[in-house]
Structure formats: structure tokens, C-alpha cells
Amino acid sequence: MAAAREEKILVLVRLRPLSDKEVVANEVADWECINENTILYRNTLREGSTFPSAYTFDRVFRGDCSTEQVYQEGAKEIALSVVNGINSSIFAYGQTSSGKTYTMDGITEYTVADIFDYINRHEERAFVLKFSAIEIYNEVIRDLLSSDNTQLRLRDDPERGTIVEKVTEESLKDLNHLKELLAICEAQRRIGETSLNERSSRSHQIIRLTIESSAREFLGKENSTTLAASVNFIDLAGSERASQALSTGTRLKEGCHINRSLLTLSTIVRKLSKGRQGHINYRDSKLTRVLQPCLGGNARTAIICTLSPSRSHVEQTRNTLLFACCAKEVTTKAQVNVVMSDKALVKHLQRELARLESELRSPVPPPSTNSDYAALLRKKDLQIEKLEKENRELTKQRDLAQSRVKDLLSMIRSDQDSGQLARINYHSNQRAGDTWEDDYSESESSCLAASNQFDARVRKFDPIHCYDRERGSHRYPLNNHEDHSIHNGVSGGRLTLRLNGDDVAGQETMSSPLNGHREANHIQEGPELSGSWSCRADVMGTISSPYMEHIASTPPNGFEKSFPGRPDSYQMKFPSLSYGPDSGMLSRNDSLSSLGSASIQTSEDEQITSIHTFVAGLKKQLANGQVQGTGLEAGESGRSIRDDGLDPMCEAPGTPVDWPLEFERLRREILKVWQACHVSLVHRTYFFLLFKGDRTDSIYMEVELRRLTFLKETFSKGNQAVEDGRTVTLASSERALSRERQTLSKLMRKRFSEEERQKLYQKWGIDLNSKQRRLQLVNQLWSNDKDINHITESATIVAKLIRFVEQGRALNEMLGLRFIPPRPLRRSFSWKNSMTSLI
Numbered sequence: 001m002a003a004a005r006e007e008k009i010l011v012l013v014r015l016r017p018l019s020d021k022e023v024v025a026n027e028v029a030d031w032e033c034i035n036e037n038t039i040l041y042r043n044t045l046r047e048g049s050t051f052p053s054a055y056t057f058d059r060v061f062r063g064d065c066s067t068e069q070v071y072q073e074g075a076k077e078i079a080l081s082v083v084n085g086i087n088s089s090i091f092a093y094g095q096t097s098s099g100k101t102y103t104m105d106g107i108t109e110y111t112v113a114d115i116f117d118y119i120n121r122h123e124e125r126a127f128v129l130k131f132s133a134i135e136i137y138n139e140v141i142r143d144l145l146s147s148d149n150t151q152l153r154l155r156d157d158p159e160r161g162t163i164v165e166k167v168t169e170e171s172l173k174d175l176n177h178l179k180e181l182l183a184i185c186e187a188q189r190r191i192g193e194t195s196l197n198e199r200s201s202r203s204h205q206i207i208r209l210t211i212e213s214s215a216r217e218f219l220g221k222e223n224s225t226t227l228a229a230s231v232n233f234i235d236l237a238g239s240e241r242a243s244q245a246l247s248t249g250t251r252l253k254e255g256c257h258i259n260r261s262l263l264t265l266s267t268i269v270r271k272l273s274k275g276r277q278g279h280i281n282y283r284d285s286k287l288t289r290v291l292q293p294c295l296g297g298n299a300r301t302a303i304i305c306t307l308s309p310s311r312s313h314v315e316q317t318r319n320t321l322l323f324a325c326c327a328k329e330v331t332t333k334a335q336v337n338v339v340m341s342d343k344a345l346v347k348h349l350q351r352e353l354a355r356l357e358s359e360l361r362s363p364v365p366p367p368s369t370n371s372d373y374a375a376l377l378r379k380k381d382l383q384i385e386k387l388e389k390e391n392r393e394l395t396k397q398r399d400l401a402q403s404r405v406k407d408l409l410s411m412i413r414s415d416q417d418s419g420q421l422a423r424i425n426y427h428s429n430q431r432a433g434d435t436w437e438d439d440y441s442e443s444e445s446s447c448l449a450a451s452n453q454f455d456a457r458v459r460k461f462d463p464i465h466c467y468d469r470e471r472g473s474h475r476y477p478l479n480n481h482e483d484h485s486i487h488n489g490v491s492g493g494r495l496t497l498r499l500n501g502d503d504v505a506g507q508e509t510m511s512s513p514l515n516g517h518r519e520a521n522h523i524q525e526g527p528e529l530s531g532s533w534s535c536r537a538d539v540m541g542t543i544s545s546p547y548m549e550h551i552a553s554t555p556p557n558g559f560e561k562s563f564p565g566r567p568d569s570y571q572m573k574f575p576s577l578s579y580g581p582d583s584g585m586l587s588r589n590d591s592l593s594s595l596g597s598a599s600i601q602t603s604e605d606e607q608i609t610s611i612h613t614f615v616a617g618l619k620k621q622l623a624n625g626q627v628q629g630t631g632l633e634a635g636e637s638g639r640s641i642r643d644d645g646l647d648p649m650c651e652a653p654g655t656p657v658d659w660p661l662e663f664e665r666l667r668r669e670i671l672k673v674w675q676a677c678h679v680s681l682v683h684r685t686y687f688f689l690l691f692k693g694d695r696t697d698s699i700y701m702e703v704e705l706r707r708l709t710f711l712k713e714t715f716s717k718g719n720q721a722v723e724d725g726r727t728v729t730l731a732s733s734e735r736a737l738s739r740e741r742q743t744l745s746k747l748m749r750k751r752f753s754e755e756e757r758q759k760l761y762q763k764w765g766i767d768l769n770s771k772q773r774r775l776q777l778v779n780q781l782w783s784n785d786k787d788i789n790h791i792t793e794s795a796t797i798v799a800k801l802i803r804f805v806e807q808g809r810a811l812n813e814m815l816g817l818r819f820i821p822p823r824p825l826r827r828s829f830s831w832k833n834s835m836t837s838l839i
């Protein structure tokens, strides 16, 4: 078969003139075709502006256009594809008495006449034409060429799709033969009477012409091929509602069925117009089952929507136009159907059989298999080698670290013994802007007693907490915990130094002590070192100058700097969430409030989290638990996560070399967890629009992914999280999200003009006549986490609703999210400088 060609359904609109009856009844024509593509509703004053007044299609035909014109300028090209082996279908859709039968009768005759003309002009090919006709009446299929009333059944054929069993197929001889057959069909077709149309056809009629053609030259030969295709002429029953036809009794029953078939048809067309997402329920009615290939399948399709111009039918006319609007978005994929001759098919099958038999006789694996195994083994060997190397390296680093910790311990002991430990300046306040440098005074340090507790924690340096851009100094959040530790970032061990007067003890555990909220200082390695640090100490209490000098004099290849840390693949950068004291309860910091950010306030605008709040939340998230390492060590997950020092200034050591790929991966993961945790749309939008792939974004993306993954796990275990003292569950997040959607839907009216809204509804496949369209639209936003176009469009809409762009200052703040490299450390070393650089 040749390659399929994708194209939109051709949609034609035909307006009929007012009928004599309508003229007598003084009906007014409210519709007018203003050019070849546009039909206009002229009576907008009467209707107000709730509906569009102009509709555009591939072609519109005025009331005085003949059926021949509709055929020549509209349907012909599609209908005649059949002679080239391409399936085609022409539908007529419209309310009763709008002119469907009038149009289709003519189109069928003109097509068949042209087909015979084509046949006569192509004597080199042999043609076979077969005619069949069915009607679907009350969901029963009848053969219109047979006088018995037997119900025909549908069967699914693996090759031909849905076929009508035992339908009569007449070989069509010429145009006169066609006219005879059409007359039989008309007589057979059930005719009923309604108040709207005296000869209203209450059934769907499908006339099918199948054409096969082969080159005479090759007829009967092995290489002979046949083109085979069908053209369907479909005259649908009236699309009006049963009630409008004043149906009762039998008519009502007919109306229900007719509407069921047409309802399924319009539902399918609507779904297809939005793209092929989700299940398309062709099997819901006989009509759509039979017509499946014409609706998005292997066929070229034209739909002629017939309209009555009269004012009294305006509602139905609009419904028809709505259907037409959807139909013009539907694409089909037609291809040339080539059929092999029986002989060619037999030959082909024989060859295939012989090949399979020979394969069965000698089941030797193809030579490539062995080499595949060898390649696989080589790959595995390399992996093992690499892991062994890493293991050796880690062991070496661990031993080195342990021996240095021992040295450090003995240094501390000797310092203590000689009474040189003095109390260091310790501020328990948690003001973020305070720096060690500012608060320290030497006079204070000299009188401090050695009885203070001292805990040091060593881990990689984190610049965001150590460098205050505004003040040009470094700072650290304070740690509230009594128990501070030196943390060996390599071995996973934890060494607690408890300097309590004359008692100095060291201990190692395998847990990860990352809690910390108080300001601490950083152990300075020496003036010659600059740039980022591989470790830091949380110190509770101020260390005396000699002690600091002692530490500072650690050789450059000493305690802190020499630890490269674990290889990237081993590093877990930021623990993202801290557990509350209650087992099974996850506590979250402020930044997480965006999970369900819409709080109930006075106006819609006020219910939306501002970008300032969002950015502040992000910063706080990093500044508090996330970066400093509010640990998961106390958590029930049993996971031990350490802060091994992500340093985004230095090309983000934890950031993979192929950052664009990693960014895509993180973004995909984040989109998934947002969806799973019912995260606020406003939060998603801010986040999505702010973090667009800058390498320094990795830190935020990691944290976001980590915290939400953890939240998701917590929810999946049936646990609840605590946010700002509030309990959060999956259900409460869902409810908050739903409230947020309500809020956003209210903003739709403020932020989008009527026209913009209408366009959006059409784009998002929302019925313009349906209720709660704004909410319907908002409900669709951010609903598909896999389709990046959908995400981008959703973010664009939400951004407009929350005035993302207008929050100009927020963009400046956004810049504040970026990590700026610290100023180089001053080369002249002093105690004070060393303290500054530690923070």
C-alpha cells in the first residue's frame, strides 16, 4: 500500500432558499453567504452577541446555487478519488427539511456519471463497479436492494474492518442502471411524516459504490495488481431533536434512535477534532461503526452541511454549524489501496512458507547473536571494573578522613587540656541578615569559658547560606540543635564532638546529621584557599582565636579541602523535607504552602499567591531545611541523606555534564509529581516559567522534585503531611486545587475579553453553548503532564490570569534566585577574615 496522506475533512455548507410553505408563512431568512467561505447571521441585534455571527468553511453555497455547482466546486474532487484506489465519503448533515436528500441525490448521480466518463476514457484498465445500499433505522440495518425485511448484521473483519454481512451487491452497468437502483432504494427507504417535512426521511441511508480496476495488460498475470476503493454517499436522518419534530409514539422512538446515532456521530467528531486522544467510541452506534473509516480513518471525506435559512430554525442551524466547525478540525489518513492478484498472493505466501520452513529446519542462531553476547559481557566487565575502582577510591577517602578526624580529636583534646578553649561568640538569634563578622567582638571572645558545648559539623560548603550579597559577607543559619557534629561527607560516618568542659568525646554513627537552624561558622582552611569549600562546620559557641588558628593551620591538603566528596553519582544533594516529631507526619516549611495555595479571601486576585510570596518561599525553602540540611535522618523512611555540598557557583558539581538532558528529565519528573500531589496551578506556572533550563536552576529543580516525591510517598502510605501547622492530605490538596480552579475561572472574565474567551473555548474544544465554560476550560489546564505543548499553553493562560508579566518587580526578584559567585577571599589572613569566610 502507498503511504497514507493526512488531510482535514472538507466541510461545505449549503443554504437552501425559503420553501414555498415558509414564504407563505411569512418566514424571514436570517442567514446569508457573504462570500465563498463565510456565512453570516444577519439578525445579531435580536439574538444579542452570545453567538458568533460569521462562520467560515472550505466553501459555502448560497440558496440559488445548483446541486451541480455544489458537486463541481465542492464534493467532486473527493468523490472521484475512488477511481484512483482511494476510499472516499460524502455526507449530508442537517436538520430535517434542510435539503440533505435533495443534495445527496444529485451528488450521487453526478459522481457516477463522472465515474463512467472516467471509465470510458481509460480503456487500458478494466473496471468492476458494485453498488450496495443500506439504511439504518432504529439501530437496525436493512438492505435497500432487498425486499425482505431481514436485519443485516455487522462483522469485524481483520483486513477490511467492519463489514455488513450478506448485503446485496449489484454490478453497476451504466448511469441508467444507477437511476433504477436509486429508485428502488427510495421506495424501500422508510418515509415518515413529521410536522416539519412531509417526506421526511427518518433513517440514515448509505449508498456504497465499490470500484476495482486493473491494467488490462497484466490481467491474469502473476504481477497483476488491482486498485480497490469505495465511495460512500451518506444521507443522514434529520439532526433536529425529537421534541422539535413534535414526535410522539413511533415518531418519538425513531427520534430517540436517530438522535442516539447522531449524538454518537457528533461526539466522535468533537473528540476527533481535538486530536486523537483517548478512546473513540465508534461502537456506540451502528452508524458510527459502519462509518468508522470515514471518520479519521483510511478515507477522504467531505461533509455537506445543509441549512434552512428561516428564522424559526435558527437554533438548529446553529447546531449544524457547530457540528461543521468541529468537523473541519478532523483529519483522515487516506491511502491508495492496492490489492495483489490471487496468483501473486499465492506466490508470495509460498515464498514466505518456504523461508519459515527452512528456518525451522536449521534453528542456528544468526551469527550476530554470539557477538552480541560477547559485547554484552565486555560491557558488564567494564562496569564491574569501574565500580571496583570507585570502591577502592571511596575506601581510601574514608580511611583518610577517619585518620584526620582522629588527628582533629587529639588536637582538640590537647587544646582543651591546655585550657585554651575559650568561649566563642554565640548568638542564638536567627536573624537572617546577621553575620558572624558583624556580631563578633574580640573582647567577648577572650572572656568566654571553656565549658561551652562545641559541636562542629563538616560538610560541603553551600554558598547561598554563606555569602550575603548585599552585605558582602558570609553567613550561616543558626542551628537549634544541641547536638552538633562533624560530618564526614565521604564515609557516611558521623562524628560528634562534644566539648563539654573537660569531657571530649567522639563517636561515629552511620546516620546523617543534617539538622540545623542556628548561625554557625565555617572552618577556614587558610588564606591561600579560595573559591568554594568542601566542608563547613556548624559551631555552637565561639571558638577561641588560638583554637581557630590551630584549625586554620591545617595543611592545605588537610582536613577539609582534600575531601573530594563522593562521586556525583553517590551524592544526594539536598534533603528536601523535614519530618515533624510525630512519626508518619511530614512537616513542610513555608515554601510548600503553594501545594494548595489558594486561600479564601475577599477577591479572586487576593486569593492568588503572588510571585513575591512564591519566590520568598523558594528562597526560604533553600535557606531553611532544604540546603542547610534539615535532615531526613530522623524520618521514618530510614533514608540517610547527607548534604555533600552542592555548589552551584562552581558549575553545580552535582549537575550532570549533559545538563539539557538532565533538565528535561527533572522537568518531566516534576510535572508528574505535581500532577500526582495536586500541586497548585499557580505554583506550577510560576515554577515552569521561572526555571527554563538555566544550569543554576538545577538546585531548585532538585529540591522541588525531592520534596514532592517525598510528599507523594507520604501520601501513598496513607500518611499526612503538616504544613505550617496545618495537616495536609492528598484529599485536602485536591480540594484546595479545586478551589484554586474556581478562583482562576472567575478571573477568566477579568483577564480575557469575550472574544478571547470564545477563541479559547473553541481551541480547547468547549461547546460554545454549554454551561460553565470558564470552569470547563480551567479544569482542562495542566491536566496532561505528558504533553509539553499542553503544559506550555496551560502555563500561558494561568500566567495571564495571575498577571505574571505585570508583576514586574517579581521578575527582578526572580533574578535574585540565581546564584552569584562570591567575591574572592581576601588574601591577607586574619582571625576575623577567617571567620567571615567560614560562614
Ligand SMILES: Nc1ncnc2c1ncn2[C@@H]1O[C@H](COP(=O)(O)OP(=O)(O)OP(=O)(O)O)[C@@H](O)[C@H]1O
Binding pocket: 015, 016, 017, 019, 063, 094, 095, 096, 097, 098, 099, 100, 101, 102, 103, 197, 199, 200, 201, 202, 236, 237, 238, 239, 306
Ligand atoms: N437547495 C434547494 N433548492 C431548492 N429546494 C430545496 C433545496 N434543498 C431542499 N429543497 C427542498 O426542500 C424540501 C426538503 O428537502 P429534503 O427532503 O432534501 O430535506 P432533508 O434534509 O433530506 O429532510 P429529512 O431529514 O426530513 O429527510 C424538498 O422539497 C426539497 O425539494
